[in-house]
Amino acid sequence: MLSLCQDTILYIAEYLPSNNDKMALSSICIKMDTLKYKFIYHGRVYAKDIENLSYKYNFKHVFRRASCKIISDLVTHLEFSDEFNDSIYKFPPRLSYLSFGRHFNKSVDSFP
Structure with a gap:
């Protein structure tokens, strides 16, 4: 289960260097997959x-x-x-x- 709050993950994702890194992060699990629509x-x-x-x-x-x-x-x-x-x-x-x-x-x- 995702223990970090969604806002924290979105904030961290802003520092990822590429679109591919954000896509990789969102593909970790089903709950994270929903974040690709918010990145x-x-x-x-x-x-x-x-x-x-x-x-x-x-x-x-x-x-x-x-x-x-x-x-x-x-x-x-x-x-x-x-x-x-x-x-x-x-x-x-x-x-x-x-x-x-x-x-x-x-x-x-x-x-x-």
Whole structure:
């Protein structure tokens, strides 16, 4: 049985260096498994790797390699290559970091 209080475990988990470490901690037993829905994951992760998880909104550093103009609403960090030079009409609502390449020279509309 879990003898530490849940808040203490969540606090300790914030000091774990990677998302994988938090997942390993949550897989120790059934009671710990429920914590994966409460952990905040700060490590870099690609949107396609978490899009089917029920706790996908707990990830705070979500990237996407864009091969099309449709960008997932999960994306928090967006980096464009130096060759990218297309107009952008809509950004994901959770976007907190945006970086354009050297050759970008188009209008940007509807920035959140």
